[in-house]
């Protein structure tokens with residue numbers, strides 16, 4: 001059984017409070033959009049897909065008991081509240097893409113005279129709830145596509161692990177806690193293990209919020225996968241001595257040219273991977289791909305409070321008075337990325353836009 005970050009049934013939503021993990025496992029009730037915005041902003045729930053799902057479901061639980069006089073008033077509530085939820089965290093695009101899709105649905109239903117206000121509400125709730133199952137099935141497809149690509153790459157390049165099993169490195173947390181279940185980059189790791197092809201996974205601590213040490217390590221121990229925690233500053237040394245076959249990370253936003261925003265530290269891992277000839281994969285569902293922006297230069301990088309750097313829990317570790325710079329994400333240039341693993345296949349960054357455009361037209 002994997003960890004469940006989101007518990008939902010119609011009218012009720014709870015999230016596992018990720019600020020308390022791994023010491024305390026406690027669910028927090030999300031009663032509506034205001035709670036949804038706060039748990040996302042405070043990072044009680046985090047990870048690009050989970051942010052979008054919790055945001056949209058927080059609107060679903062708010063709307064569920066309400067009675068609307070007209071389709072117009074329901075549409076206005078949907079649009080206003082979804083746009084508000086987008087503002088909770090700026091870098092991950094999943095919430096924005098989901099909001100745009102649901103607003104388009106609400107507009108279409110408003111125009112359709114055959115649909116009553118109650119039908120419109122039901123259809124909106126159904127569409128929102130469908131995100132949970134879709135995210136898990138997308139992640140399983142990402143896991144299978146990514147495992148295949150990594151094994152093919154090592155077979156073709158004939159390294160020491162040519163026939164597998166392989167050693168891989170991942171950064172941040174992209175598992176069940178960051179999604180509706182199974183995970184993206186961690187889904188690839190899980191699938192390698194299901195195939196009997198995972199020799200070892202290394203996870204980085206992921207300073208300053210420590211998603212790797214607190215959350216990924218928690219998931220890996222829970223799943224009994226062969227895993228070792230390393231500090232962010234150990235990656236170059238790790239590549240030198242541990243014969244890592246591939247890096248696989250998640251994404252918060254992939255631009256049309258393949259430049260990828262992900263957790264701070266991802267970029268330097270990609271640079272070091274290039275130096276050591278280690279292939280670097282980004283695992284992301286289509287809901288993390290933003291074809292509206294041509295390159296990573298257009299991605300807004302969230303800057304978080306200094307306290308996340310100066311303190312560990314309640315304990316201050318930095319000298320009082322020192323200035324801090326705490327960007328939560330960085331952008332890895334497409335040129336450092338071997339492949340972008342999606343639920344529809346693995347794409348070279350330079351072909352991403354054309355391939356996704358083709359898929360969306362089908």
Ligand SMILES: CSC[C@@H](O)[C@@H](O)C(=O)COP(=O)(O)O
Nearest residue numbers: 046047048172174178250251263
């Ligand atoms: C499947 S999660 C992908 C990304 O969202 C993940 O790698 C990441 O950067 C999470 O950042 P966070 O600040 O914890 O929300």
